[in-house]
Amino acid sequence: MSEASGSSYNSNYRGHVCDMDQCVLRTSLQLHNFGRRFYGCRHWKPGSDEHCKSFKWLDGIPCRRGAATAPIVIAKFTRLEAEAAMAKNNEMEARAMIANLIHMERVAKRSAEKARASLRMANARARKYQIAxxxxxxxxxxxxxxxxxxxxIGLRQMCLP
Ligand SMILES: [Zn+2]
Structure with a gap:
């Protein structure tokens, strides 16, 4: 670490002054910097904004394994991203179909109610006609x-003498 500790970068963050003694050597997993190595604060944690973001690229020492793995990982990541997008699209289509089915069911229920009401009226009319x-x-x-x-009475009247 002696070569990097000469360049000074300090940040006062959350009660510690960050310098190279606080840093550890890490390898970037970001797509655009995949396999690139850097010194990063030991207090940093992935996916969190709560921690110190001090870091320094360690260019000139490429990670051969990272460089070999990067294209494979990027290809896999791209494929997974496409699959995720397709799955999301399918899910949205399914949701739209469900919404459409619910709407159709509501329409069918409404027309069934109307049919029942007119049947009731027809029955009532038929009953009236029967009574009439x-x-x-x-x-x-x-x-x-x-x-x-x-x-x-007429006959009796006719029979009278
Ligand atoms: Zn730090």
Whole structure:
């Protein structure tokens, strides 16, 4: 670390003054700097903004393994990204289909309710017609009986001496 500690970079962060003694040698896993080595603060943790971000590239000492692995990892990462995008697209399509089905179900329920209501109205009308038919038959019967009675009276009148 003696070569890098000559260049001074200090940052006062969260109660520690960061210098090369606080740093550890790391290898970058970022796509654009994959395999590049750097000195980074030992207090740093990946994916967190809470920690010291002091670092210094250690160019001139390339990591051969990192350089060999980078294209494979980048290709895999790209493929996974494409798969993730496709999966997300499929999920969105499925959601849209579900929403459409729910809408269609609601429409079908509404038209079924309408059909039921009109059936109820038709039944009520049919019942009214039945009652009207019975009443008319009853009236016909009453008129018939009444007319029979009238004929008897007429006959009796005719039989009078
Ligand atoms: Zn630090």
């Amino acid at each position: 038919l019975l009443m008319s038959w009853f009236l016909v019967a009453v008129l018939f009986i009444f007319s029979l009675g009238n004929r008897e």
